[in-house]
Amino acid sequence: MQKFSIEKNSELGRYTIATENLQPGSYLFDELPFAVGPKARSLCCCLECYCLIDGTASGSRCEKCSWPLCNDCSKLTEFSAHKRECEVFQAAKCKFYNLPDPNVSCIQLDCITPLRVLLEREADMDRWNIEVDPMEDHRDKRFETDAWDADQQNIVGYLLGPCKLKDRGITEEIIQKVIGILEVNAFEAKTLKGDYVRCLYPKLAILSHSCIPNTTHAIHPSENFKLNVRSTIAISKGSQLYSCYTYTLNGTMDRQQHLMEGKYFQCHCERCSDPTELGTHFSSMKCRDCLYGDVDSSNPLDAEAIWKCNKCPMEIPAESIRESLKALQNEIECTNSVEFLEFSLEEYEGILHPNHYIMISMKSALIDSYGHMKSYLLAELPDILLHRKIELCEELLSILDIFEKGMSRARALMMYELHAPIVLYARSQYDIGHLTKLEYLEQLEKARRILNESREILEWEDENVCLIVISARKSQETLEKLIVSLEMEQ
Ligand SMILES: [Zn+2]
Ligand SMILES: [Zn+2]
Ligand SMILES: [Zn+2]
Ligand SMILES: [Zn+2]
Numbered sequence: 333m334q335k336f337s338i339e340k341n342s343e344l345g346r347y348t349i350a351t352e353n354l355q356p357g358s359y360l361f362d363e364l365p366f367a368v369g370p371k372a373r374s375l376c377c378c379l380e381c382y383c384l385i386d387g388t389a390s391g392s393r394c395e396k397c398s399w400p401l402c403n404d405c406s407k408l409t410e411f412s413a414h415k416r417e418c419e420v421f422q423a424a425k426c427k428f429y430n431l432p433d434p435n436v437s438c439i440q441l442d443c444i445t446p447l448r449v450l451l452e453r454e455a456d457m458d459r460w461n462i463e464v465d466p467m468e469d470h471r472d473k474r475f476e477t478d479a480w481d482a483d484q485q486n487i488v489g490y491l492l493g494p495c496k497l498k499d500r501g502i503t504e505e506i507i508q509k510v511i512g513i514l515e516v517n518a519f520e521a522k523t524l525k526g527d528y529v530r531c532l533y534p535k536l537a538i539l540s541h542s543c544i545p546n547t548t549h550a551i552h553p554s555e556n557f558k559l560n561v562r563s564t565i566a567i568s569k570g571s572q573l574y575s576c577y578t579y580t581l582n583g584t585m586d587r588q589q590h591l592m593e594g595k596y597f598q599c600h601c602e603r604c605s606d607p608t609e610l611g612t613h614f615s616s617m618k619c620r621d622c623l624y625g626d627v628d629s630s631n632p633l634d635a636e637a638i639w640k641c642n643k644c645p646m647e648i649p650a651e652s653i654r655e656s657l658k659a660l661q662n663e664i665e666c667t668n669s670v671e672f673l674e675f676s677l678e679e680y681e682g683i684l685h686p687n688h689y690i691m692i693s694m695k696s697a698l699i700d701s702y703g704h705m706k707s708y709l710l711a712e713l714p715d716i717l718l719h720r721k722i723e724l725c726e727e728l729l730s731i732l733d734i735f736e737k738g739m740s741r742a743r744a745l746m747m748y749e750l751h752a753p754i755v756l757y758a759r760s761q762y763d764i765g766h767l768t769k770l771e772y773l774e775q776l777e778k779a780r781r782i783l784n785e786s787r788e789i790l791e792w793e794d795e796n797v798c799l800i801v802i803s804a805r806k807s808q809e810t811l812e813k814l815i816v817s818l819e820m821e822q
Contacts, residue, residue: 354567362560365531369445376438380405387431397421463534469512470596542574552794565738583615583689616685621646718757725750744789751783
């Protein structure tokens with residue numbers, strides 16, 4: 333039985349509420365995408381498997397319609413993804429124009445995903461009417477943008493004219509609606525080979541947005557991009573279900589901008605309305621006047637609101653804050669060497685709160701380096717760096733515990749990162765006599781709990797693309813054996 337209901341009101345539009353008390357990790361629903369296709373403004377890719385291919389005259393093509401197909405896919409006798417459009421292109425004699433340069437985005441492919449939605453609409457009018465037609469396309473707001481005119485020429489004109497969709501009863505209005513629906517709602521997914529596509533999931537789009545979501549979703553490319561959605565925390569009957577349409581590890585200013593530009597709305601969630609972002613100080617600057625206060629926006633929902641120190645009368649215009657942040661971000665973008673990141677973290681301590689999103693992004697880059705980068709592989713790390721990695725992972729987790737609470741993938745990945753240095757550090761400390769056997773076992777038990785929790789969440793992912801699922805299972809086995817053998821020794 334469905335554990336939620338779909339509601340509608342004038343303020344929120346469509347939204348969902350839990351119809352029973354939900355435990356963390358409760359399965360909510362799964363769905364196949366209405367359509368899958370290349371992302372807008374992507375490089376030239378195969379229209380069957382989406383791997384990148386040469387868009388110039390020397391690239392491989394479909395023998396039937398001349399549009400891009402990789403070498404392997406061009407030998408197929410039956411297409412799946414490319415089937416319907418191939419017939420349309422053949423019938424209308426619509427040829428692909430080779431690109432002059434393989435490194436430019438292939439705007440001819442921008443019509444493919446909208447075309448697939450339109451052809452699926454013909455094939456399954458019921459699903460279109462019930463699920464896709466009510467989706468938000470923000471026509472009024474898109475109408476005023478430059479993108480509208482570009483799409484009008486490049487997609488609408490092309491599909492109605494050369495592709496002859498007019499003959500199938502397709503109108504300009506419906507094509508613009510499809511383009512809008514895709515722009516506002518499509519999700520990025522990774523193929524089994526690791527290339528990117530966009531997928532349209534009508535049911536997922538009904539979940540309202542929040543910057544502190546209470547659901548998570550996993551996309552399974554090995555099952556035709558089937559998506560499944562679960563709760564991450566306990567949700568009480570009658571509460572709303574939320575997913576997050578932006579990046580939880582961006583600051584409020586960036587999240588607001590991303591949502592406004594891509595989704596055409598302003599978020600008023602609890603986190604966005606709070607200058608301290610729920611006490612994390614994720615966007616707080618340090619005061620340069622009194623040197624100990626935090627400087628926060630006086631109204632985070634207004635991009636132009638003045639920023640104020642919480643300890644002294646210091647005030648800074650929003651524009652200056654944006655400029656300083658931009659300068660800092662440019663500085664750290666030039667390299668991600670471990671030394672530079674550690675140096676910058678210290679250097680920025682006087683400017684940014686230690687939990688500021690720029691600091692957190694540097695800490696996250698360090699977590700990716702320690703244990704993974706050449707000459708910093710886990711087995712080679714000295715105790716001091718193992719300890720540093722543990723410290724960084726714990727810091728990140730304490731942030732994720734607030735922004736992506738409970739059984740979220742982000743927490744699972746961070747816990748997976750955390751378990752291994754705990755084991756190695758404890759072993760090394762035990763070997764040199766800094767830990768007793770009992771203390772060593774306690775640390776291993778701690779790592780086991782963290783790894784178990786991580787693996788349980790990761791089991792929802794497609795193990796064909798999320799290889800960590802398999803590593804987590806193996807690590808768990810190894811760790812169990814280690815603990816048992818140590819206990820036997822006693
Ligand atoms: Zn292919
Ligand atoms: Zn073809
Ligand atoms: Zn928000
Ligand atoms: Zn101050």
